[in-house]
Amino acid sequence: MNISQEKTGQLNAVITINIDANDYQARVDKAIKDQAKKAKLPGFRPGMVPPAHIKRMYGKSILVDEINNLLSDTLNNYLNEQQLEVLGQPLPKVDDEKNYNWDFNDNFEFNYEVGLAPEFTVNVSADDKLTYYKIKVDDETLAERIKNLRRSYGKMTNPDVSAEDDVLYGVLEQLSADGSVFEGGISNTTSVRLDQVQDESIKASLVGLKKDDVVTFDIQKAYNNDAARIAALLKIDEAEAADLKSDFRLTVKNVNRLEESDLDQAFFDKIFPAGTVTTEEEFRTKITEELENMMVQDADNKLQSDLYNLVLDKVQFELPDEFLKRWLKATNEKLTDEELEGGYPEFAKNLKWTLIGNKIVRDNNLEIQYEDVLSLAKQRIDAQFRMYSPQPISEEQLNQYAVQFLQDKESANRIFEEAKSLKVFEYLKGIVTLNEQEITFGDFSKLAQA
Structure with a gap:
């Protein structure tokens, strides 16, 4: 041979x-x-x-x-x-x-x-400067979090007249240009949450309504052309929702209101282990601590994004693009030429980052231990549980779920790659110069969206 x-x-x-x-x-x-x-x-x-x-x-x-x-x-x-x-x-x-x-x-x-794979050097040093944000909880963010918790453990009532945060249960009907109901058009019994309505004038028209009242509004304007939200409301495809030009008529069948829970001991014990919080002041302090811990993750995510862009800008090299495009087509039979050309730049960007990360791991003898992978799996599982309940699950249960999760090869590989990426980010954080800056959560949110 x-x-x-x-x-x-x-x-x-x-x-x-x-x-x-x-x-x-x-x-x-x-x-x-x-x-x-x-x-x-x-x-x-x-x-x-x-x-x-x-x-x-x-x-x-x-x-x-x-x-x-x-x-x-x-x-x-x-x-x-x-x-x-x-x-x-x-x-x-x-x-x-x-x-x-x-x-x-x-x-x-x-x-x-x-x-x-190309040869290249990672030329990142202390001369590279980035901002690390220390996010502080402002009064508005704290009040919003407490309000959401109180509503989560509140009770449903049916007031006679709607207010700003209520939900209107009724029938939405598509209208013709002359204002009559469009024959064969969209008609759906649904719940309209007033806190999701983006246009203030339309929201105002939905306040003060009672059972059997009728109101007409521009649904695209109401939701700021959010096709996904409109599609969910009307139970139609997003593409159809994006093309809608009609006004809609809402006939109110019921007004629903979620009353906020009282700030009492029964409520505190639902959020935290019984007896650990006994006053409103202690409750606010605990919620502030939790929010600030969550915001550390937000700050870390922002820094990781900044590091990612910094390194990709500084470490320049070519890829065998034509070969990679042929390979992508050969391994994805349903991939069209348009999809390939549209998605290739992002694919190439992610591949470059993978190559850079692998080189940093090799050149600096970074090790990813099983404990790193297990710890990360536990964090991800814990975060999923907290989406549905503020009460944390026990460490023993969390460990069992994580071990079971990692028995799936695909899941284990995904978490391993994430752990490796975090290891690379930690290494880079130790190389570049970080300038700490305090910022309120509100200002940080605007910055992250920019």
């Missing part, structure tokens, strides 16, 4: 594998004998089918399978031995001029295109 490599560009190469009968004959013979022992064919006792019979019936398909297995093993071993860092996967080159008889005596030549 002979294997060679020819560079066809700075980041492209063709690997050629030549195989003769001596390279594959023993593998093929063994595969035929193994199948003969397992075969169940009419006229033969189990395990007594002659190998020659199997060769006549299935020989060519067995030969093809063994050649493919040999090629895969040979190619992978060659890449490892030569320490070639390839991007994507090798792509076989089709040569219509080569025709093989597959008669167990052929000599074969196979060619594979590969895209090679």
